[in-house]
Amino acid sequence: MKRTITVTINGETRSDEIEARLLLIHYLREVVGLTGAHIGCETSLCGACTVELDGKAVKSCTMFAVQANGRSLTTIEGLAKNGELHPVQEAFWNEHGLQCGFCTPGMIMASKQLLERNPNPSEGEIRHGIEGNLCRCTGYQHIVNAVRTAAERMK
Amino acid sequence: MIPHSFDYAAATSFADALEQVAAGAKPLSGGMSLIPMMKLRLAAPERVVDLGRIQGLNYIHQDQAGIHVGALATHFEVETSALLRAGCPLLSETAGWIGDVQIRNRGTIGGSVAHADPSADYPAALVALDARIVVASKRGGERTVGANDFFVDALTTAAEPDELVKEIIVPVETMGTSYQKLLQPASGFAIVGVAARIGQDGHGRLGVTGLGARPILITDATDLAALNTTEANSDIHAASAYRREMAKVYARRAIAAARARA
Incomplete structure (x- = not known):
């Protein structure tokens, strides 16, 4: 049975008719056309699908789109403003916080959440904050550097 | 990984949720357990009632x-x-x-x-x-x-x-406490986890997860014999003998950490 949901995505409100079983990640990628959030493991382990729901980082592969009805979502596409990268995006660029880039959208969303809750994290707190996101390329060293650089920038 | 179709309704209140559950709907809270099971089709409820919009129940x-x-x-x-x-x-x-x-x-x-x-x-x-x-x-x-x-x-x-x-x-705590956990590194679930509440005299209680089908309560933390259970869980991540040994190791760590805070 289809139903209509209304959500605000990156500041724009839209309505779509969807099935209750449609996962949020499939809604974002296939209905809305925002392919920045990735499908990695699809088992809520890898974090590549991380988006923000009402300001909280969530794994969009483990949520139904109907649960987002009436709520506000931010995806990686919503971070840059007027051509200016978000400080976390810029830090990932400058510190080479990625190699293949597959995990990067989720990694940046998780890092943004971390810095909003803890503007001055220690290395241990950074690693704890991104433990829900897997990267198979970098060994995490440059990612941790990027988060630390972003923290400095955002002060 | 697409779940079976289901009917969805968002509960408007706790009373509404109780009514829908009584009528056979499966309750969906944060979904961190139910949705993975539905994606794997280990669970295929016909009706789901979403508790996520009930106001005030997160007090x-x-x-x-x-x-x-x-x-x-x-x-x-x-x-x-x-x-x-x-x-x-x-x-x-x-x-x-x-x-x-x-x-x-x-x-x-x-x-x-x-x-x-x-x-x-x-x-x-x-x-x-x-x-x-x-x-x-x-x-x-x-x-x-x-x-x-x-x-x-x-x-x-x-x-x-x-x-x-x-x-x-x-309860409002009167003892020193600690939770020590050996985790499965991919999922983060406990292979064993030990929660300890210990007084300055070293006596106290333990709760142990991961070892058995249900949590194990130890009411005298100086006696860990219950951790030698013959019904220890065993799976691809940890055999039962390993779980039993790790339960003892993490129990000792939890007791020491809790006592230091007592």
């Missing part, structure tokens, strides 16, 4: 009976609650070990205890704390079950099919 407040944690409090809210950190730090510490930040943002304490995963973290703390779990139904109203009676078997609790967890009541 954390204190009275003479203890600290009351509403069923919809997320693991993040339990982890960061100033009231719990001061009054029942074992529950906050345990919540902080669940999954990862995204999971803790969505998952709820009520959903976790109702699911009763044998590798979940909360059960260890809740039996050690002698917590009380308030369940409710449309048919019978509210009743309170002690944590050690609530967890019956793997994925099985004392709650009837038409009952929902309403709140968890934990």
Whole structure:
């Protein structure tokens, strides 16, 4: 049975008719056309699908789109403003916080959440904050550097 | 990984949720257990009632009976609650070990205890704390079950099919506490996890998760014989003999850490 949901995505409100079983990640990628959030493991382990729901980082592969009805979502596409990268995006660029880039959208969303809750994290707190996101390329060293650089920038 | 089709309704209140559950709907809280099971088609409910829009059921407040944690409090809210950190730090510490930040943002304490995963973290703390779990139904109203009676078997609790967890009541802590966990590194679930409440004299209680089908309560922390259970879990991540040994190692660590805080 289809139903209509209304959500605000990156500041724009839209309505779509969807099935209750449609996962949020499939809604974002296939209905809305925002392919920045990735499908990695699809088992809520890898974090590549991380988006923000009402300001909280969530794994969009483990949520139904109907649960987002009436709520506000931010995806990686919503971070840059007027051509200016978000400080976390810029830090990932400058510190080479990625190699293949597959995990990067989720990694940046998780890092943004971390810095909003803890503007001055220690290395241990950074690693704890991104433990829900897997990267198979970098060994995490440059990612941790990027988060630390972003923290400095955002002060 | 596409679940079976189902009918969905968002509960408008706790009473509405009880009515829908009584009519056979499967309750969906944060979805961190149910949705993965639906994606794998291990669960295929025909009707789902979403508890996520019920207002006010994520409270954390204190009275003479203890600290009351509403069923919809997320693991993040339990982890960061100033009231719990001061009054029942074992529950906050345990919540902080669940999954990862995204999971803790969505998952709820009520959903976790109702699911009763044998590798979940909360059960260890809740039996050690002698917590009380308030369940409710449309048919019978509210009743309170002690944590050690609530967890019956793997994925099985004392709650009837038409009952929902309403709140968890934990005592205001008087002892030193610690939760120590050997985790499965991919999923973050406990291979074993030990929650300890220990006094300055070294005596106290332990709750152990991951070792058996249900949490193991040890009422005398100086006697770890119960950890030699012949019914230890065994799976691809840890054989039963390894689990038993690790339970002893983590029990000793939890006792030492808790005693240092007593």
